Amino acid sequence: NIGTDREALGTAVHGKGSGYTIHTVFGFGTPIITPIEEMPEETRMLFEYNPELAKKMLADAGYPDGFDMELVIRGAGGVSEYENHGSVLASQWAKIGVNVNLKVLEAVAHAAIRGTSHDYDDGFMFDTSHAPPEMPRMMSDGEYPADFDDPHYDELVTRAMKIAAPAERDALLKEAALYFVNEASWLPTPASTSFLGWWPWLKNYYGELEAGYTDTTPMHATLWIDQGLKKQMGY
Numbered sequence: 001n002i003g004t005d006r007e008a009l010g011t012a013v014h015g016k017g018s019g020y021t022i023h024t025v026f027g028f029g030t031p032i033i034t035p036i037e038e039m040p041e042e043t044r045m046l047f048e049y050n051p052e053l054a055k056k057m058l059a060d061a062g063y064p065d066g067f068d069m070e071l072v073i074r075g076a077g078g079v080s081e082y083e084n085h086g087s088v089l090a091s092q093w094a095k096i097g098v099n100v101n102l103k104v105l106e107a108v109a110h111a112a113i114r115g116t117s118h119d120y121d122d123g124f125m126f127d128t129s130h131a132p133p134e135m136p137r138m139m140s141d142g143e144y145p146a147d148f149d150d151p152h153y154d155e156l157v158t159r160a161m162k163i164a165a166p167a168e169r170d171a172l173l174k175e176a177a178l179y180f181v182n183e184a185s186w187l188p189t190p191a192s193t194s195f196l197g198w199w200p201w202l203k204n205y206y207g208e209l210e211a212g213y214t215d216t217t218p219m220h221a222t223l224w225i226d227q228g229l230k231k232q233m234g235y
Contacts, residue, residue: 003054010190019193066097069122201230
């Protein structure tokens with residue numbers, strides 16, 4: 001994490017002025033998030049590019065000359081940003097002694113590792129953003145390929161999911177989310193920003209992309225078209 005220049009990565013992948021966002025694995029718009037600027041120093045430093053410190057930490061961990069690793073990514077036909085991310089990360093990490101071999105898989109093989117086998121050696125890149133309902137999937141033997149095997153995280157999330165009161169539950173999930181970020185098993189890369197617009201005659205719609213996992217039916221059930229306004233505007 002500390003050997004990754006996220007600002008340079010975001011600019012290289014998404015473009016200068018694109019509005020990319022530095023984030024912490026967990027998606028926006030939820031009370032479980034601790035903003036980077038409000039994190040304890042030991043966690044906040046993960047998002048501050050410091051290659052000299054990264055090299056020192058590698059040496060202290062027994063890797064004074066760095067190490068070789070394989071990073072599994074998805075190739076063309078999937079998300080093109082994968083290969084862009086991978087090449088920039090490889091270039092940045094080479095400066096701290098980490099030599100990356102990019103293993104490019106076609107979409108089906110990549111999806112098989114992500115969804116079921118979790119069969120990779122060193123690093124695996126995939127796209128996701130997390131809200132509270134997905135946190136159990138990040139537990140030991142969870143669905144996500146990171147296989148974050150940590151009893152303390154498991155215990156916090158298990159307790160939280162048994163609490164009905166939102167404020168009490170979210171406080172525990174916020175603690176678990178901060179702990180997850182601090183343990184640095186994942187390295188979140190800058191996320192692109194999407195903009196959404198709709199015609200004024202589309203009523204009772206407020207920009208929701210989904211209401212559940214890829215579920216758009218609640219929005220379709222309640223929005224309506226103001227035919228009079230549409231005609232008045234010349235359509």
